[in-house]
Amino acid sequence: MTASTPPVSGAPPDDVSRSGPPAARIDLRLFPSLGAAWLAAVVVVRAEAGVSARIAAAVAMALMGVGGSLVHRRRRARSLPGPGDPRRVDRFAGAAVLALVVATFTMAAGSGQVAARDSGPWVRLAGDEVRLEGRVTGDAIRLPPPWPGAPEQAMWGMTTLVVETTGALPSRQVARAPVRVIGPAADVPPFDAVVLLQGRLRLEPRGERAVATLLTSDDVLVVRAPPPWQRTAQGVRAAEHRLAAPLPRDARALLPGVTVGDTSGVDEDLRDALRASGLTHLTAVSGAHFSLVATLTVVAAGLLRMPRRARAGVVVGAMAAMVLLVHPSPSVVRAAVMGLVGVWAMLLGRPARAPAALAAAVVVLLVLDPWLAGEIGFVLSVLATAGIVLVAEPLTVRWSTRLGRPLAATLAVPVAAQVVCGPVVVVLTPSFATYAIPANVLAAPAVAPATVLGLAAGVVEPWCAPLATVLAWVAGAACWWIGAVARVAAGAPGAQLAWLPGALGVGVLGLSGLCVVRLLLPRGRTSGGGSAGTTA
Template identity: 45%
Template sequence: MGPPLDLRLVPAAAGAWVAAVLVVVLPPRAATLAAVAVACAVVAVVLVAWRAHRAPDEARVGRLLRERVGQVVFVGVVVVAVCGATAAQLHARAAGGLAAHAVDRAVVRVEGTLRTAPAAMPSAWPGGEPRFRTVLQLGTVEVRGVRSDIAAQVVVLGGSAWEGLRTGAAVIASGRLLPAEPGAREVAVVVVSGEPTVVADPPAVWRATGQLRAGLRALAARLPGDAGALLPGMAVGDTSRLPDDLAAAMRTSGLTHLTAVSGAHFALVGAAALTCATLLGLARPVRAVATAVVLVGFVVLVEPSPSVLRAAAMGAIGLGGLVAGRPARAAPALGAAVILLLIADPWLARDVGFVLSVLATAALVLLAGPLAARWSRTGRTTAAHALAAPVAAQSVCAPVLLLLTPSISAYAVVANLLVAPAVAPATVVGLMAALLAPAWPQGALVLAQVAGAGCWWVGAVARAAAGLPGARVAWVGGAVGAALLGLATVAAFALLLGPREAGAGPVHTLAREPAAGLARGSSVAGWGRASHTTLVESDRPWRRTRHPCRDLLGRGAARARGARRRG
């Protein structure tokens, strides 16, 4: 049995997520009022709980409030933080009035810094000029002769002149404003017809990472077929060399996530760095610092994406635990990462990449272990764990993927199982080839060929799976289809985690086994020293056992009540 699950941060993370999804579509004043309203509600809960402490112990409401006040207050504080941070960012975005000018489709002159490298898009019509999309962090905007400073982001759509520009470059461009989608991080869209003017090159760190990525693309160009096409994507998330037919096969087979840098890539790099530091005999703080430096460098190299940010936040929390000498816990790290990231960037809550990354990680934390234990007699079979991971991740992510494409990949689990042995060599060795290329091109080519073998296998599996009959199963699209698939997924897990012994209900086992640690005393309702409740197994499922109350109001109130009863 593994260590008990600690789910205390799950309600706070869920509250932060709901708040971020709702507040980013509000006007700045409404977002501020939402933060104030939640703060008032938190204060009201504290006041009611204070009065409940003076009530007789037999008062059921008083006992309930004393048990839950800690977590309710913590969730409220997190929601207030998300709403307040969102309101501040919305006010900053609205300061220049760019959204109003976008409604009028005004012609503007913008100056700013590229947040992402320009990515190719399909032409507006067959045979038309290729288009490129990038995100620009604005510095100044000139509209109708009025120049102002604006701290906001815009989407820039331009022609082939934008190709080759690198992240971090400062540019000036003119174009027509269009409104952005509701709830988008960018405040407007700028359609540029002319060429941009580069006023400053990227900083040295971005130039260095750009050279490393270009060197990896040059190495990939010397590899044949799918090996060269997939190597940059699997190593650093660069899909510029990926042909359309291979990209379609990757989508059909459920392997697209391998070419988008995700938490798995981040974990592989972090584990390799930590292992090397440990083998060198470095002290614990030095190991943490060395690993942090490597991970920061990796984030800069691959360019921050939602899944990378989520993994980076989890890694930072894990490194903090390493320095403090505390054991790593995946569930609290995931919850804390979600809370911190949504406070810093609430628009991540609506980003599909971030949603899929969090769901996949949660599935591996909560479901992969129970599935593997159910499918093996000892709970330690490697084959069972290898099968449980893709089953859990693909099943939980399928309803979200359905919102993008109204069909289901029939062979995604099998395809992920077949490529699993090649993912780590292709990723880590490919990254080593990119780092070695500037100093030793011949050695880097050898490493690229080793990584390319793994990439070739991934491409072969993707094409084979996509060519099988029924590779994509049609399903109802939209929110209705996602809800139906979600219910089907819950029912499937109820059967997969059904009871081995006669007489126990499958729903009870489904709820019990993913949270097997809860039965051993994990807190699920407490915060800090707050009162908490555990779920214990007995003849009656889900019987609640209350622990001694230690909530935010302290022990003094409890001692005072005891003195009054003795008097």
């Protein structure tokens, strides 16, 4: 125990007691590495191979130069007398060297992946009729018909295994690369099946995840059915549609979306209402879905008094089952990782360390999949998680003394998400969802029962259809409430306000968000130990 320090002269004597316990210092030491990895990933997938190699060499030389310079400064700071703190030099040296190491590693890993993507015969076959054999790796997205009365089209992803040409000199070549397929919506193969199809190949520009797009109007031949675990997951997804069929209109459309991310039944007017009210994220597989599943798993494991390691194993198992159910596409894996970081921040009592976990998770994802750096969904997911760990948790702590923690968290999460994600959303649509925060607050109580009971209904439907029907109707009532909130908010006066387009609009909204955070979280004032400082 150390003696307490008296208040600073001139300060009111109750300042110390009003400020609460010492504020935890938020660990931001890995954020320079996050920025370096992100920049390296963007460069490596968009620049030509020679340019990427030269940039990687420059980064490596900078690493050696900065490392040597900082080591010299560290030795000099230790040898010379003065007020300088060698430990401060150590911290900055470590952060700078680590950022350069991460950038070099990200570029090296990304260069190998880009080279593998471009190594096939795609440039030579651009515009030709080809036959592809590959594994389905992406869910279908319905596209509007190209002209009135035309058959409905769908777009889905596959990873090729074999490429065959069908011209005068047919050839067959093994080639593994992601390809986008656009074809009839009535002939979409199941996820993870091996298929054979024929069409015309169109090359995609550098920077896209898919190396080419196959335009086809022929039938898709399923060569090998999905593995058993995927067939089980597909059965649950089909059960969600069967259980949703007798529900009212909005509930019928939203139940598969809220539970397994299947938005094929959401019509255009409901989609517009969800967008105008800021509730679109509820029907997409996002980190919030995985956070909810992980949270409930942690609570259930705690009620069963399971040891800490067993709880961690159960949470990982539940998350893996959720990934399998909604299909392990890159966006789903990203959402699962972000959801785990969010759960750590909100449930495990380590908000000060959560930014470091977020930065490490993002770096790992970018090393494994550098194309994520250019996807708006990934940007929004990272920003939303950062909002939870940096803004929502301190707001929850600050407001919980007056509102109680459950209500404070319900209000803090949409406020944080709107503040940090708003500048990116206006890049897509230069408008501002006026009622997004109150709409999210009103819809929040329905999200958990809609998701959990809806998933439970789909799982038990093959064994106990009456129980599944009851669960589906309760989940459907929650989905109806979400749709009603969306429609009322979207129909209110001024639901969407036009915003400044381009960089100016992004800058103004970002600066406004910083001002809001500054007003809501005054520096040096915390309630109950919220985070007020940083560790650099």
